[in-house]
Amino acid sequence: MKAYLFITCLVDTFFPQVGENMVTVLRRLGVDVEFPEDQTCCGQPAFNSGHREDARAVAERFLSVFDKALDGSGEDSYIVCPSGSCATMLKVFYKELFHNTPVLLDKAHNISGRTYEFTEFLVKILKKTDVGARYKGVVTYHDSCHLLRELGVRDEPRKLIEGVEGTELREMEMHDSCCGFGGTFSIKFPRVSVSMLDEKIECILNSGADTVVSSDMGCLMNIGGALSRRKIPVRVMHIAELLASRNNESE
Amino acid sequence: MGFEKVRFEKDSARALEDKKLQHALVNVTNRFRSARNKASGEVADWETLRARGRDIKKETIANLDKYLCELEESVRRAGGHVHWAGDADEACRIIVDIAIRNDVKSAVKSKSMATEEIELNANLERAGIRAVETDLGEYIIQLAGEHPSHIIAPAIHKTKDDISKLFSEKFGIPYLSEPEELTKVAREKLRGEFLNAGMGISGANFGVADTGTIVIVENEGNARLTTTVPPVHVALMGIEKTIPRYEDLSLFLTLLARSATGQKSSTYVSFITGPRRETDIDGPEEFHLVLLDNGRSRILASEETRESLYCIRCGACLNNCPVYRQVGGHSYGWVYSGPIGAIINPQLMGIDSAPELPFASSLCGACRDVCPVKIDFPRVLLELRHKVVESKKENYGAGGAMIEKISVRLWRYIVTSKNFYNLTSKISYYLQLPWRSGNGSLRSLPFPFSKWTDERDFPAIAKTSFRERWKKIKQETG
Ligand code: SF4
Numbered sequence: 001m002k003a004y005l006f007i008t009c010l011v012d013t014f015f016p017q018v019g020e021n022m023v024t025v026l027r028r029l030g031v032d033v034e035f036p037e038d039q040t041c042c043g044q045p046a047f048n049s050g051h052r053e054d055a056r057a058v059a060e061r062f063l064s065v066f067d068k069a070l071d072g073s074g075e076d077s078y079i080v081c082p083s084g085s086c087a088t089m090l091k092v093f094y095k096e097l098f099h100n101t102p103v104l105l106d107k108a109h110n111i112s113g114r115t116y117e118f119t120e121f122l123v124k125i126l127k128k129t130d131v132g133a134r135y136k137g138v139v140t141y142h143d144s145c146h147l148l149r150e151l152g153v154r155d156e157p158r159k160l161i162e163g164v165e166g167t168e169l170r171e172m173e174m175h176d177s178c179c180g181f182g183g184t185f186s187i188k189f190p191r192v193s194v195s196m197l198d199e200k201i202e203c204i205l206n207s208g209a210d211t212v213v214s215s216d217m218g219c220l221m222n223i224g225g226a227l228s229r230r231k232i233p234v235r236v237m238h239i240a241e242l243l244a245s246r247n248n249e250s251e
Numbered sequence: 252m253g254f255e256k257v258r259f260e261k262d263s264a265r266a267l268e269d270k271k272l273q274h275a276l277v278n279v280t281n282r283f284r285s286a287r288n289k290a291s292g293e294v295a296d297w298e299t300l301r302a303r304g305r306d307i308k309k310e311t312i313a314n315l316d317k318y319l320c321e322l323e324e325s326v327r328r329a330g331g332h333v334h335w336a337g338d339a340d341e342a343c344r345i346i347v348d349i350a351i352r353n354d355v356k357s358a359v360k361s362k363s364m365a366t367e368e369i370e371l372n373a374n375l376e377r378a379g380i381r382a383v384e385t386d387l388g389e390y391i392i393q394l395a396g397e398h399p400s401h402i403i404a405p406a407i408h409k410t411k412d413d414i415s416k417l418f419s420e421k422f423g424i425p426y427l428s429e430p431e432e433l434t435k436v437a438r439e440k441l442r443g444e445f446l447n448a449g450m451g452i453s454g455a456n457f458g459v460a461d462t463g464t465i466v467i468v469e470n471e472g473n474a475r476l477t478t479t480v481p482p483v484h485v486a487l488m489g490i491e492k493t494i495p496r497y498e499d500l501s502l503f504l505t506l507l508a509r510s511a512t513g514q515k516s517s518t519y520v521s522f523i524t525g526p527r528r529e530t531d532i533d534g535p536e537e538f539h540l541v542l543l544d545n546g547r548s549r550i551l552a553s554e555e556t557r558e559s560l561y562c563i564r565c566g567a568c569l570n571n572c573p574v575y576r577q578v579g580g581h582s583y584g585w586v587y588s589g590p591i592g593a594i595i596n597p598q599l600m601g602i603d604s605a606p607e608l609p610f611a612s613s614l615c616g617a618c619r620d621v622c623p624v625k626i627d628f629p630r631v632l633l634e635l636r637h638k639v640v641e642s643k644k645e646n647y648g649a650g651g652a653m654i655e656k657i658s659v660r661l662w663r664y665i666v667t668s669k670n671f672y673n674l675t676s677k678i679s680y681y682l683q684l685p686w687r688s689g690n691g692s693l694r695s696l697p698f699p700f701s702k703w704t705d706e707r708d709f710p711a712i713a714k715t716s717f718r719e720r721w722k723k724i725k726q727e728t729g
Contacts, residue, residue, distance in 0.1 A: 007717050009666070013676050014710045016717035023724055035721045041666040046659055048614065050636030054663040061667050096630065145615035150629075178573045182613025189611065190702040191264050195577040196613070197707075225707030228692055 001126070002032045004069055006081040006090070006115065009041045010217045018217060021244035022082050022118055025131055029122070036069035044089040047097060049184050059089075059097055063107045070114070078125060079115040082240055083216045084147020085183075087117040092150050117147055119215055119239055123156040130163035135245040137235070138168045140209035142200070142223065143176040144216035157215055157239055164242060172207035174199070181222035197226050204234060211235040213242050257584030257596060257605035266578045272408050276579050279407045283570040286513025287621065294509065304506050305625045308561035311495055315551060318460040318493045319542065325463025329525025331538040338545050339369035345541055346371060346452065346485055347378045353483050353537070355380055355449030359441075361467065361474035362386035363454025364564060365487045365543055367399060367586040368599070371452070382452065383444045385473040390437055394421050400580030400588065402566040403511050408579055441473070451477040451535065455488035456507065456563070458540070462497045463524055465540065468507060470518040478523055484535040486523070489543050491560040503563060506623035510565035546599040555634045559594045561624040568618035568628070574611060583608065590618035594631050602635070602642050609635035673718070680712045687711055 003026050011018045026033050043058035070077055081087045094108035122128050139161055147153045154176075161169045180186060180196030200223060204212050212227075212234055214220050224236035266272055291297045311318055323333045336342035350358065358375065360366065360382055372393070375382045384393040388406035392399060395417055399405030406414075414433055419426045422440075427433050453474055457466040465486050467474045478484045494503060508514045527534030550559055569575045569589030580588035584605060585596045593612055597605040614629045622628070643652040665675045686693045692708040695701065703709055 012717040013679075013712055016713045016715065016720050019717035020720060020724065035718070035725070037718060037721065038669050040669060040672045043666075046663065048633065048636070049610075049655075049659070050633070050638075050640035051656075051659045052637050052640075054659050057663055058666050093633075096633070145613070145617075149616035149620065177617065178613045178615035180573070180613060182615070185610065185613045187699060187702045189260060189263065190705060191267050192574060192577055192611075193613070194706045195267055196573050199573075221710050222707065225692070225703070225709060228690065228708045229694070229706065 001030070002034060002073060002077040003080040003121070004066065004073075004077065005033060005035045006039065006042070006066070006079050006086065007035065008081060008083045008086045008217070010221070011082055014221070015217050015238070018082055018238045018240050021238070021240040022080070024244040025122070025133075025240060026080070028132060029126055029128060031126070034069070036065055038065045038068075042086055042089045043097070044086060044093070045183060047089065047093055052097065056097055059094060060104060063094075063104065063111060066111050067107055070111075077114065078121060079111065080118055080121045081115060082118045082238065083218070084117050084144045084151055084153065085216050085218055087115055088146040088150040090115045117151060117153060117215065119157040119160055120151065120153045122243075123159060128163075129159040131160065131243050133163070133243045133245050134165040134247050135211075135242055136166040136247075137211045138170050138209045139164075139211045139213050139237075139242065140170050140172045140204055140207040141175060142172075142179060142204075142212055142214040142219055144214055144219045145176075145178050147215050148176055153215075157213075160239065160243060161213060164245070167242070170207050170209050172203040172209070174203050177203075179219045179222050181218050183218065186222060193222075194226070197222060201226060201230075201232070205232070209234070211237055211242075213237050213239050215239050257600075257608055259578075259582055259584065259605075259607040259611045262584060263578035263582040263611075266582050271410055272579055273577075275407055275410060276576055279401070279404060280570045280576050283404075283512065283566070287510055287567050287570065288513075290509035290513035290515065291621075294505070300502060300506060301623055301625055304502060304563075304623055305561060307494065307499055307502070308563075308624050309558070311493060312491060312551060312557060312560050315490060315493065318495055319490060321460040321495075322458050322463060322493055322540075323542075325459075325461060326465075326525065326538075326540050327463075329463045329538075330528075331463065331525045331540055334539060334541045336369075336541055336543045336545070339543075342369045342487060342541055342543050342545070343371055343374035346487070347374060347380070349483065349485055349537075349539055350375065350380050350450055351378065353449055355483065357381040357383065357444065357448050358450040358452055359383050359385050359444050359448040359477050359481065360389070361451075361453045361469065361477040362389050362405070363452070363487060364399070364402060364586055365454050365489050366452065368489075368545065369487070369543065371487070383441070383448070385441050385444065385477055386469070387434065387437055387471060387473075390441065391417065394418075398581065399586065401569060402564050402587070402589075402591070404566070408581070445476050445480045448481040450483040450485060451479075451481040453478050453484065453486050455486045455492055455540075457500065457503060458488050458493050459497050459500065460493055460495050464497065465523045466500060466504075467521045467523070468504070468517040468519070469521075470512070470514075472519055475519050475521050478521060479533045479535065482535055483537045483539070484523070484526070485539045485541060487541045487543055489545075490547050491562070507563050507565050510567040510621065510623040546601075550595070550598045553598075556594070556598060556631050558624075558626050559591075559598060559631060561626055562591050562595070562622075563624060564591075565623055567621040567623065568626075571617045571621045572612075573615065573617065574613065583611075590628050591626075594626075594628065594635060597635055597639075602638055606639045606643070609639055673716075676712060676716055680714060683712055 047055035526538040575589040583592040
């Protein structure tokens with residue numbers, strides 16, 4: 001089994017440890033991990049803000065990088081991504097972006113059919129819910145919108161969290177309501193964004209959890225940014241970090 | 252409504268400051284939302300119903316010309332008059348003319364978003380005709396001189412205290428604190444209006460093509476009085492409200508009532524087919540149906556966003572929207588608000604009049620989850636964003652469009668070259684250092700990033716990126 005990492009620019013630039021954690025977990029489960037080094041961005045920021053021409057140029061490059069990397073690879077080769085949102089770009093929005101360009105659309109179908117968000121990959125492809133992690137804490141899970149509503153991944157991360165030794169999963173109220181990130185939305189309408197975030201944080205605190213976990217660093221940098229500004233001692237963690245963890249420290 | 256341009260950012264900022272409004276929004280949307288969830292959960296094949304509703308709408312809108320002609324014929328056959336209004340002005344003119352011809356001095360109205368859309372009340376007034384809203388919520392905001400802030404609950408932005416004060420002021424009566432007392436006052440006032448009105452004006456929830464039946468759904472009974480007591484009834488209907496067959500109604504009435512208020516059925520559902528017949532004991536002598544386009548055929552022409560016309564105005568998307576829940580209806584600057592407002596206001600008004608609205612969403616998709624006709628909001632919003640960008644191309648000076656364009660281009664060149672990308676993240680790493688705080692994150696950044704750091708810390712760029720670390724990680728297993 002081989003996993004080609006689609007690391008996302010956010011993880012590459014700001015949160016490289018999340019990538020390392022993902023590698024740790026995948027290797028622990030016997031997966032051969034590859035990183036196509038030419039990859040940069042999938043084009044989502046431009047696509048989401050309406051700049052389709054620019055998004056297309058970036059997405060086209062992205063497609064060819066992965067097309068080349070996966071060329072000749074076997075049936076059991078996948079693209080694995082630590083973000084529901086970026087996986088959505090490939091799996092859902094590339095079809096919109098290239099609907100007028102059959103050649104690229106074909107490529108996009110081929111790539112997106114092999115693309116999985118990290119937790120979905122673990123549960124659906126590797127069929128694992130216990131990845132041998134240990135973390136002592138009360139965890140609440142924030143559903144990121146794209147992962148939940150575009151990719152329909154709801155139970156997988158929860159099963160994985162429940163599989164962690166020493167962890168209690170405690171649902172917050174409104175766990176599936178948006179944290180207010182929304183990419184450029186958070187900068188275009190910061191007041192509205194923070195007002196949404198206020199509600200989310202209230203729900204997190206009311207859950208009594210000491211750790212908030214999600215599958216997307218976009219949401220987590222939003223939630224974490226406010227927690228740290230307000231000096232609220234709730235730990236923010238990407239699910240890869242939790243799953244890589246042994247005795248509250250990632251390996 | 253005297254709009255010039257929707258200013259979402261400005262108006263939402265004002266709404267966020269209004270504590271009373273915030274409280275009301277959370278309460279009302281919570282209540283509607285749980286009622287809707289419960290009511291939809293009770294129907295075993297709810298998802299099938301939604302899918303069917305969408306299919307029927309899709310087919311209807313794709314063949315709207317055919318169904319509209321059929322509707323026109325059916326209404327005429329039943330003895331009603333049909334008028335076609337290309338835009339708001341024409342619709343107002345038609346309705347004012349009917350009123351003048353019948354020597355109408357005052358008219359009663361039941362709740363109708365379409366009449367808000369064409370600013371009918373102001374137009375009637377200019378022609379010397381009094382128009383009185385008879386839905387309690389609409390009555391309140393008419394007294395206050397305001398506009399609806401929710402599709403089905405127009406006065407949710409008003410508290411009981413606001414209403415008590417308003418009544419006391421407008422009617423010269425003491426301050427009444429009980430809702431029942433307030434309702435009684437309104438009811439007495441309205442009773443007289445119904446009896447004196449020369450014309451009743453309503454909207455239409457559905458117009459059935461094969462029978463010419465206009466269906467009106469409500470909970471107060473005022474629409475029934477509006478459409479039966481005065482001698483003339485005029486119904487204003489957006490052309491997209493057409494449904495093909497009488498037998499489709501039960502499906503749509505179920506979808507509407509359960510999605511809107513969580514009721515199994517609305518309290519009053521009126522089926523109006525033409526004017527009063529000889530054997531009828533009540534009803535108007537004249538019935539007019541005004542079919543309103545006002546930008547709808549333009550939406551129809553755009554295949555990518557056409558599904559915006561499937562809406563049956565249940566309001567569920569508003570109640571489920573985390574943005575609406577913070578900012579309320581008035582931030583959307585026009586009659587329609589929430590997710591549906593974000594997609595149809597720019598299309599009906601013209602995209603340049605509301606360029607912010609397609610961006611006034613985090614694309615979370617919660618609206619799509621509950622929409623009874625499954626409008627794919629995120630996809631439509633993304634299409635509209637693209638249209639905004641295209642339309643700004645012709646007008647680079649406006650609203651920082653040029654700066655945005657340049658930034659996106661620059662980003663594009665950076666991320667389409669690996670070396671440039673690596674170099675940029677290296678440079679950015681050093682550039683950010685002066686802003687780093689003790690815990691390693693960035694507490695303040697220059698504009699426009701300050702919009703983030705005003706209330707949130709921003710993560711620092713890592714000293715070594717994942718791609719740099721990869722070289723080592725790769726070797727670890729050889
Ligand atoms: S868009 Fe859908 S959810 Fe929103 S008001 Fe219309 S029918 Fe209801």
